[in-house]
Amino acid sequence: MNRTFLIARREYAAYAKTVGFWLSLLAFPLFAVLGGALPILMRTSEPVRAVAIVEEGPAAQGLAAAIRESLQRDADRQAERAREAAEKAAKSGAPTAQPGMANGALAALSRPRLRLVPTPTTITSVTGEAQVEAVRAALSEERPKAERLDAVVFLTRKDGKPGARVWTARATDDTVEDFVRDAMKTANRQAVFGAAGIDASVVEQTERFRPEVTAYSPKAAEGGQVSMRDRLPVFIGLGGGFLLWSLIITGASILLNSVMEEKSNKILEVLLSSASATEILAGKVLGVALLTLTVLVAWGGIGAVGLLTTVPDVAYDIGQVLVHGGLIGWFVAFMVGGYLMYAVLFAAIGSFCETPRDAQTLMGPIMMILVVPMITMQMAIRTPDAPLVTILSLVPFFTPFLMMARLPSDPPMIELIGAMAGMFVFVLLMVWVSGRAFRAGALSDVKLSWKSFGAAIRGGGN
Amino acid sequence: MTAALTLEGVSKRYGDFQAVRDLSFEVPKGSICGFLGPNGAGKTSTLRMILGLQPATAGKITILGADDGRRVRDRIGFLPEERGLYKKMTPVDAIAFFGSLKGLPLGEGRKRAREMLDAQGLGASKKKKMKELSKGMAQKVQLISSVVHRPEFVILDEPFSGLDPVNQQGLEQMIRGLAADGATVLFSTHVMQHAERLCDKVVLLARGRKAFEGTVAEARATSRRFLELEGSIAPDQAERLPGVTGVEIISDHDGVRVLKAAMAQGAHGQEALKAAFLTGLDVRRFELREPSLHDAFIDLTGDRPDVDQSVKPTGQEAAR
Numbered sequence: 001m002n003r004t005f006l007i008a009r010r011e012y013a014a015y016a017k018t019v020g021f022w023l024s025l026l027a028f029p030l031f032a033v034l035g036g037a038l039p040i041l042m043r044t045s046e047p048v049r050a051v052a053i054v055e056e057g058p059a060a061q062g063l064a065a066a067i068r069e070s071l072q073r074d075a076d077r078q079a080e081r082a083r084e085a086a087e088k089a090a091k092s093g094a095p096t097a098q099p100g101m102a103n104g105a106l107a108a109l110s111r112p113r114l115r116l117v118p119t120p121t122t123i124t125s126v127t128g129e130a131q132v133e134a135v136r137a138a139l140s141e142e143r144p145k146a147e148r149l150d151a152v153v154f155l156t157r158k159d160g161k162p163g164a165r166v167w168t169a170r171a172t173d174d175t176v177e178d179f180v181r182d183a184m185k186t187a188n189r190q191a192v193f194g195a196a197g198i199d200a201s202v203v204e205q206t207e208r209f210r211p212e213v214t215a216y217s218p219k220a221a222e223g224g225q226v227s228m229r230d231r232l233p234v235f236i237g238l239g240g241g242f243l244l245w246s247l248i249i250t251g252a253s254i255l256l257n258s259v260m261e262e263k264s265n266k267i268l269e270v271l272l273s274s275a276s277a278t279e280i281l282a283g284k285v286l287g288v289a290l291l292t293l294t295v296l297v298a299w300g301g302i303g304a305v306g307l308l309t310t311v312p313d314v315a316y317d318i319g320q321v322l323v324h325g326g327l328i329g330w331f332v333a334f335m336v337g338g339y340l341m342y343a344v345l346f347a348a349i350g351s352f353c354e355t356p357r358d359a360q361t362l363m364g365p366i367m368m369i370l371v372v373p374m375i376t377m378q379m380a381i382r383t384p385d386a387p388l389v390t391i392l393s394l395v396p397f398f399t400p401f402l403m404m405a406r407l408p409s410d411p412p413m414i415e416l417i418g419a420m421a422g423m424f425v426f427v428l429l430m431v432w433v434s435g436r437a438f439r440a441g442a443l444s445d446v447k448l449s450w451k452s453f454g455a456a457i458r459g460g461g462n
Numbered sequence: 463m464t465a466a467l468t469l470e471g472v473s474k475r476y477g478d479f480q481a482v483r484d485l486s487f488e489v490p491k492g493s494i495c496g497f498l499g500p501n502g503a504g505k506t507s508t509l510r511m512i513l514g515l516q517p518a519t520a521g522k523i524t525i526l527g528a529d530d531g532r533r534v535r536d537r538i539g540f541l542p543e544e545r546g547l548y549k550k551m552t553p554v555d556a557i558a559f560f561g562s563l564k565g566l567p568l569g570e571g572r573k574r575a576r577e578m579l580d581a582q583g584l585g586a587s588k589k590k591k592m593k594e595l596s597k598g599m600a601q602k603v604q605l606i607s608s609v610v611h612r613p614e615f616v617i618l619d620e621p622f623s624g625l626d627p628v629n630q631q632g633l634e635q636m637i638r639g640l641a642a643d644g645a646t647v648l649f650s651t652h653v654m655q656h657a658e659r660l661c662d663k664v665v666l667l668a669r670g671r672k673a674f675e676g677t678v679a680e681a682r683a684t685s686r687r688f689l690e691l692e693g694s695i696a697p698d699q700a701e702r703l704p705g706v707t708g709v710e711i712i713s714d715h716d717g718v719r720v721l722k723a724a725m726a727q728g729a730h731g732q733e734a735l736k737a738a739f740l741t742g743l744d745v746r747r748f749e750l751r752e753p754s755l756h757d758a759f760i761d762l763t764g765d766r767p768d769v770d771q772s773v774k775p776t777g778q779e780a781a782r
Contacts, residue, residue: 006562014550265546270607273513273540274563276532443515 003275004283011258011287016294025295029302048112049150051176052119052138056156063155063162063187068116070183075112113175114150123152139169151176162187219410232314233321233408234381240331241377241405243299248338248400249370251292252346255284256359259350259438268351268442277439285343292339330407330416337423338400341430342370348434351441352453362453373401384409394419396426465524466491466615466646467512472521474507474670481507483670485521489648489663494641496657497650498755499667500763505650506543508667509619512648513540526615536565539613543620543650545604549593553579553603556592557610564611571610578606582632598629605633609640616640618649622656634660654755664755668763678755685753685761689723689734692747697721703737705729718746725750 015021053064122134138149153176154165162184166177186207193203215226262268271280307315322328345366353359372392380389384406393402393411399419403411437453444452467489474482482504489495499505510516512523514531528534547556557578558571566574579588582602587595595603601624609616618637622630637660641647651657657664657678664681666674674681690712691700697709700721706729712720725731731750738745753761 003563006559010548010559014548262546265549266542266544267546267548269515269542269544270540270546270560270604271563272515273538273542274535274560443510 003279007283008287012290049114050117051114051151053153059157060155066187067183135167229317237405237408241401252342255288256346256350259347260353264354334400340427344434348437351438373398377405380405396423399423468524470522472518475519487665487675493662494647496661496664503667504670537614539608539616541608541618547592557607560607561610566611616647658755673762681758682753685758687725690749691721694744703734
C-alpha cells in the first residue's frame with residue numbers, strides 16, 4: 001500500500017477510534033437542537049408570577065383596569081400569533097403528526113408571564129410603614145408557596161400622569177416592572193387621545209394595524225414575489241461559509257496537534273526514515289481530510305434526516321438550491337482549497353513545535369487573519385458588491401469563506417473564477433512553502449519564530 | 463569484502479557551524495561497525511546524511527549501491543537517538559505500521575511482530591498500549607519496529623542510551639543476531655565497552671573529523687600499555703622507573719596518588735615493579751594495563767568518553 005495512504009489511514013484511525021471524536025461529532029447537532037429548544041424550555045419552566053395590584057387613592061382609579069386590559073391584549077396577541085404560525089405550518093405541508101408538537105411549543109411560548117391575584121387585605125387595610133411591612137411579609141420566602149406573592153404593584157397618578165411602585169420578591173426580576181411600564185404607557189396614550197376627542201377603539205385599532213409588505217425582485221423565482229425559497233440560498237451561503245470555517249479550523253487544528261505530538265514524541269524522525277516529507281505531509285493532510293469529511297457527512301446526514309422528517313418541503317428546496325444552483329460544486333471546491341491552504345500551513349508550524357505554547361508565536365497572527373472572514377461574512381450576504389467585501393473575497397486567505405457567502409448573490413463570473421484560480425495558485429504556493437518548512441522543522445531543534453520559519457522555507461531544511 | 467556503505471569526503475555545515483569535515487570511511491557488508499565519538503562529534507548528522515534525511519554539504523555517500531539513502535530506504539532499518547512510538551498503539555500495531563511503511567504487508571508485519579515480541583520476552587505485553595510499557599520494553603519494541611522488515615543495513619543511533627545493564631546485554635544479543643542473519647549494522651555510541659564487545663570495525667569521530675578507522679585491536683594498538691600505580695609516590699619518582707615515558711596524576715588524596723605511567727614500546731612491567739620495590743617506593747597497588755578502546759579513544763580524540771560503570775574493563779594484570 002502506498003505510504004501516503006498508510007499514514008493517512010493511521011492518522012484517521014488514531015482519531016476516529018476515540019470516544020472523544022464521536023462525542024464531539026454528535027455534540028454539534030445535539031447542541032443545535034438544544035439551542036432551538038432552549039427558549040421553549042426556558043419559557044415552559046418560567047413560573048407565572050402572582051401579582052397583586054393596589055390603586056393608591058381616587059386619582060389612580062381605572063389604572064388597575066388598564067393593567068387587566070393590557071394583560072388581555074397580550075393574551076389575544078399571543079393567541080393570534082399561534083394561530084398564524086399553525087396556518088403557516090399547515091400550508092408548508094408539515095406532516096400531520098408535527099402540528100401537535102408545534103402547537104405545544106407555541107402554547108409554551110404563548111403562556112402569560114404573570115397573573116393577577118386578589119390583593120390581600122393585610123395590605124389594603126393599612127397604610128404607611130405598616131403597609132410596607134405587610135408587603136414585605138406577602139413577598140417573603142418564608143410564606144407558604146401557595147400564599148406567597150411575586151409582586152405587589154401600587155398604581156398612582158401624579159400630575160394626571162399614571163405611575164407605579166413595583167415591589168418584587170426578587171430584585172433581579174424586572175418582568176412585572178416592564179409589563180406595568182408598558183401598560184401605563186398605553187393607559188396614558190389612551191387618556192391623551194381620549195382628551196383629544198379620539199375614541200379608544202380607534203386607538204386600539206391603530207395600534208393593532210400590521211401593514212402587509214410584500215417584497216419583489218427581478219431575481220425572484222416565481223412572478224417576481226420574493227419567497228422563502230428565494231432567500232434560501234442566502235442562508236445556505238452564510239451557513240456554508242460558517243460550516244466551512246469551522247471544518248477548516250477543526251481539521252487544521254487536529255493536524256497541528258497531531259504533528260506537534262509526533263514531533264515531541266520523536267516519531268517524525270522515524271517516519272522520515274521510512275517515507276519522504278512530502279508523503280508524510282500528504283498522508284497526514286489526507287487522513288485529517290477524511291476525518292473532516294466524516295464530520296461533514298455525519299452533520300449533513302443528521303441535518304438532512306432532521307429536515308426531511310420535520311419540514312420536507314424546506315429539505316427539498318435546500319436540495320434544489322444546492323444541486324441546481326451549483327452551490328454544492330462551489331462548496332466542495334472552496335472546501336478543498338481552504339482546507340489545503342490552512343492544513344499544510346498548520347502542519348508546517350506543528351513540525352517546529354513540541355507544545356502548543358511553542359506554536360503561539362505563529363498561531364496568533366493566523367488566528368487574527370481567520371477572524372476577518374467571520375466578521376465580513378454577514379456583510380457579504382447583505383451587500384455582496386461592497387468594495388471591501390469584493391476586495392477581501394479576492395484575497396486567497398479569505399476566498400473560501402467570503403466567496404461562499406457571496407455566491408447566492410450571483411457575483412460576476414469573472415470574479416468567481418478569478419478568486420478560485422487565485423486561491424488554488426496560492427494553495428500550490430502554500431503546499432510548496434509548507435513542504436519545505438515541514439521538512440526542515442521535522443528534524444530541527446530550533447525554537448519556532450518568524451525568523452527560523454523563514455530560514456527553513458529559504459533553506460528547505462538543508 | 464564489498465562495502466555496504468562508503469563515505470567519500472563528506473562534509474556538513476549548518477550556517478556557520480561545521481558539523482562534519484571531509485569524512486571518509488567504509489562499512490563492509492555483513493559487519494558490525496561502531497561509529498564512535500563524544501557528544502557533538504557529528505555522529506547523528508552523519509547518520510542522517512547516510513539515510514538521506516539531510517543532504518551533505520560536500521562529498522559522496524553510497525549505501526547499498528545507491529547514492530541517496532532515500533532510494534534504498536526500504537532496505538534500511540533505522541533507530542533514532544531519541545525514541546518515540548505512538549503512545550496509544552499496541553506494540554503489534556506499531557511494529558506492523560512501521561514495517562508496512564517499509565513495504566511489509568500489514569498481516570505479515572503483525573505475524574512477525576508477535577514472533578519477535580515473544581522472542582524478546584515481551585509476549586505478555588503484546589496487547590498493552592505503548593504508554594503502559596517500561597522504557598526498556600518500549601526501546602525493544604522500537605528496535606523491533608526498525609528491523610521487522612528484515613533490512614540489509616541497520617543504523618542504530620545511540621541504541622544503548624537509557625537502558626539498564628540487563629537490557630543492554632539483550633540489545634547486544636539482538637545486534638549480534640542481526641549480523642548473524644546477514645545484515646550490516648552501523649551503530650553510534652559514546653560508550654566504548656559496547657563497541658569493544660560488538661564491533662568488527664570502529665570509526666572514531668572527533669569534532670566532526672575522522673580520528674580513526676579500523677578494527678578494535680588496531681584502535682587499541684594506537685595506545686601504549688601503561689602502569690597504574692597507587693601509593694605515596696611523587697610523579698618524578700614514577701618517571702624514573704625503567705620503561706616509563708610519562709606520568710599523569712589520576713587522583714591525589716592527601717598525598718596518596720593514583721598515577722598513570724605510560725610505558726615505552728617493548729618495556730616490561732615486571733622491571734618497573736622490581737625497580738619500585740628496590741628503590742623503596744610506597745606502592746600499595748600496581749597494575750599493568752593493556753590499552754582499552756576507552757584509552758585509545760582518549761588518546762585519539764583528547765576527549766574522555768562516558769564510562770559505563772556496569773561493564774568491567776578488560777585486559778588487566780593486577781598486583782597488590
